[in-house]
Amino acid sequence: MPLNIIVAGAGIAGLVAAISLRQAGHNVIVLEKSALSTVVGAALHVNPNGGRILARIGFDAVRAKACRPHYWDVLRGDSFEQLNSIPLSTTPGHPEPGTLTVHRGDLHQELLQLAIVQEWEGDLSWGPPVEIRLGSSVRGISEDGLGVVLESGEELRGDLIVGADGVHSVVRNYVAQESGQPVHSGMAAFRFLLESHKLQADGELASLLEKSKDVVNLLADTTETEKERHMVWYACHSGELQNFVGIHPSTSTAVEDASEGLKNAMMNEFGQFDPRIKKIISLSNDIKRWPLFIYDPLPTWVRGRVVLIGDAAHPMLPFGGQGAAQAMEDGAALGFLLRRDRMNIQLDSTLSAFEAIRKNRASRVQILSSVRAGRESEAADRIAPYLDETAPKAPTSLIERVLHDFRCV
Numbered sequence: 001m002p003l004n005i006i007v008a009g010a011g012i013a014g015l016v017a018a019i020s021l022r023q024a025g026h027n028v029i030v031l032e033k034s035a036l037s038t039v040v041g042a043a044l045h046v047n048p049n050g051g052r053i054l055a056r057i058g059f060d061a062v063r064a065k066a067c068r069p070h071y072w073d074v075l076r077g078d079s080f081e082q083l084n085s086i087p088l089s090t091t092p093g094h095p096e097p098g099t100l101t102v103h104r105g106d107l108h109q110e111l112l113q114l115a116i117v118q119e120w121e122g123d124l125s126w127g128p129p130v131e132i133r134l135g136s137s138v139r140g141i142s143e144d145g146l147g148v149v150l151e152s153g154e155e156l157r158g159d160l161i162v163g164a165d166g167v168h169s170v171v172r173n174y175v176a177q178e179s180g181q182p183v184h185s186g187m188a189a190f191r192f193l194l195e196s197h198k199l200q201a202d203g204e205l206a207s208l209l210e211k212s213k214d215v216v217n218l219l220a221d222t223t224e225t226e227k228e229r230h231m232v233w234y235a236c237h238s239g240e241l242q243n244f245v246g247i248h249p250s251t252s253t254a255v256e257d258a259s260e261g262l263k264n265a266m267m268n269e270f271g272q273f274d275p276r277i278k279k280i281i282s283l284s285n286d287i288k289r290w291p292l293f294i295y296d297p298l299p300t301w302v303r304g305r306v307v308l309i310g311d312a313a314h315p316m317l318p319f320g321g322q323g324a325a326q327a328m329e330d331g332a333a334l335g336f337l338l339r340r341d342r343m344n345i346q347l348d349s350t351l352s353a354f355e356a357i358r359k360n361r362a363s364r365v366q367i368l369s370s371v372r373a374g375r376e377s378e379a380a381d382r383i384a385p386y387l388d389e390t391a392p393k394a395p396t397s398l399i400e401r402v403l404h405d406f407r408c409v
Contacts, residue, residue: 002026002127002340003347006148006158008138008171010036013310013327014164015111019057020335021162022115022127029156030115030130031148033137033165036108042193043236043243044107045069045216046100048088048406050325053332054100057114064110065238066102070214074373077219077231077273080208086402088216101216101243103193103236107324138165141174145304160347161306162334164327167295169312175303182293185317185370187228188250189292190266192284194242196235199280208276209242218373223272230372231270231277244280245318246270247292256289263287292317294370297363297386302351309334314362316369322405323369326362333358360386365405368395376401 003026007014010032018028046054046066054061061068074084088099115130137151147155163171172179199205212233221229232245248269256262266281266289281287295315301308309330316323337350337357363386371379376395383394395401 003159003338005029005160005162006031006156007162007164008148009164009166009312010132011164011166011310012107012111012324013312013330014162015108015115016053016057016328017162017164017309017331017334018130019111019114020331021338022130023057024127024335024338025340026127026338028127028130030132031136031138031150032132032134035134042191043101043103043234043241044324045234045321046102047321047325048098050328051098051100053328056332059110059114061100064102064106065236066100066106067235067239068214069099069101069216069234072216072218074218074220077221077229077270077277078223080274083220099216101234101236103241106237138170140170141306145306159305163306163308163312164310165312167311167315169308171306172308172312175306175308176298176300179298182295184251184253185292185294186249186251187247187292188252189290189318190246190248190287191290192244192287194244194280194284196240196242198283199242202279204276205279219273219277221272229269231273247318250291252289253291255291258286258288262289295366297366300355301359302355305347307334307351307354314366316366318369319372320365320369320401320405322365326365330358330362360388361390364391368401368405373398
């Protein structure tokens with residue numbers, strides 16, 4: 001018999017889980033507090049471990065206007081001199097899909113379509129289209145753990161509840177109580193998108209844009225002693241948009257929206273970078289700044305018939321670019337373990353198996369996400385409790401980190 005599953009949250013984790021559970025033959029309702037009229041965030045890169053999962057659920061990268069960078073180039077921020085270049089198109093033993101860079105809105109729209117499409121190429125094993133209920137804010141979980149209580153007072157009952165409600169998760173409060181409190185990292189991230197034609201209109205910037213084609217650029221601050229600043233630049237939306245992220249020291253704890261003052265602040269923070277970077281910043285109109293918080297791994301992801309996934313389970317910093325991919329791994333693993341062709345599904349043992357498969361790996365990646373590329377050894381002691389037969393040794397170099405993170409378990 002198909003299960004009736006409630007997913008709290010229609011972000012990346014929630015939608016990938018919903019699609020995977022639908023593929024497994026179940027009935028899925030997704031509760032989303034917003035109206036989905038806008039998607040928060042700019043762009044993201046999906047590393048190969050996430051890309052392989054997207055391919056399995058039928059994700060169309062062309063329809064989603066995703067780009068496929070071939071290299072991750074590390075450059076001097078003050079001159080654009082290349083320091084290192086890492087191939088991204090393939091990883092050992094896994095030919096494609098490589099890395100994708102995609103606008104968050106484009107990714108979200110494609111996932112929504114996969115969730116609600118009436119038929120999937122005649123595959124009768126799929127469950128019915130996912131029901132997406134917008135404006136449904138979750139207030140909590142019922143006392144018996146089998147119901148979701150909405151702010152309206154309505155209660156929905158299900159066989160399984162999946163908490164995919166993000167970093168400020170309500171469901172996490174039920175599963176892990178007071179665990180998972182954030183600690184400020186001392187860093188913040190400027191983010192903005194810029195239309196490619198604005199760079200093409202400037203000869204100097206057009207040349208940079210051409211060199212950056214099919215590349216994820218990491219611009220490192222080699223002049224600073226602590227080397228805490230860096231910028232990441234890559235294309236999305238079929239190359240029509242360029243995404244920029246600037247990491248820098250900060251004690252700010254609030255999200256700051258676009259303003260001229262924020263543009264000036266970014267210019268000052270990256271004043272020692274190549275003048276062309278300052279020119280790019282000057283062209284932007286929508287700079288935002290996000291404080292970055294560190295979260296320790298939770299003691300558990302499961303309580304009864306309630307399970308956490310994505311940022312609700314393991315919020316990550318952007319170092320390593322694994323937040324989206326780990327959310328996708330969660331959703332895919334849940335769907336795989338709950339396939340209807342597996343006889344006599346026992347939810348309690350299945351959820352225990354899910355946690356055993358996913359928690360150690362995601363916790364290792366979560367801890368690694370708090371340290372910069374090249375500083376992996378700084379995280380070794382914290383990773384030690386989460387080592388297992390799939391990863392008996394903590395990554396202590398960038399290449400070891402890449403091989404660990406890109407491998408999908």
